Amino acid sequence: MKVAIASDHGGIRIREEIKKLMDEMGIEYIDLGCECETSVDYPDYAIPVAEKVAKGEVDRGILICGTGIGMSIAANKVKGVRCALVHDVFSARATREHNDSNVLAMGERVIGPGLAREIAKVWLTTEYEGGRHENRLKKIAEYENKQ
Ligand code: RB5
Secondary structure, eight states: OEEEEEEOGGGHHHHHHHHHHHHHHTOEEEEOOOOSSSOOOTHHHHHHHHHHHHTTSSSEEEEEESSSHHHHHHHTTSTTOOEEEOOSHHHHHHHHHHHOOOEEEEETTTSOHHHHHHHHHHHHHOOOOOGGGHHHHHHHHHHHHHO
């Protein structure tokens, strides 16, 4: 699996924690910034990560900002991206099993690095269940294709 990860200035510490986790798990990743702690705009990081996922250049994306909300809104504008904003382990598992989410968003002003690490670990290792969920994802894709 290959992952693209990025954060704005509000998510740098969790981004570093998740990179450490992926090193430990032997997961290949590309880090798309941001490079500094001064204020940047989250769409400039969310959209490149989401596009890499949509184009199949990476398998998954991980985005962190202050709340995770801006990142998830921006990422979900990219066709084919199913970005889930997650702050608990139950939802991390459920969104992989049910929604086949391909991008994970988290907020560093909402949760700490320890919980973020657990969430990312579960999200990276849980398989999509398919079955009854398939038709629901198909309806989302059909809507996207009409835009
Ligand atoms: C930046 O101040 C903050 O707005 C951003 O990190 C994020 O929380 C947006 O949703």
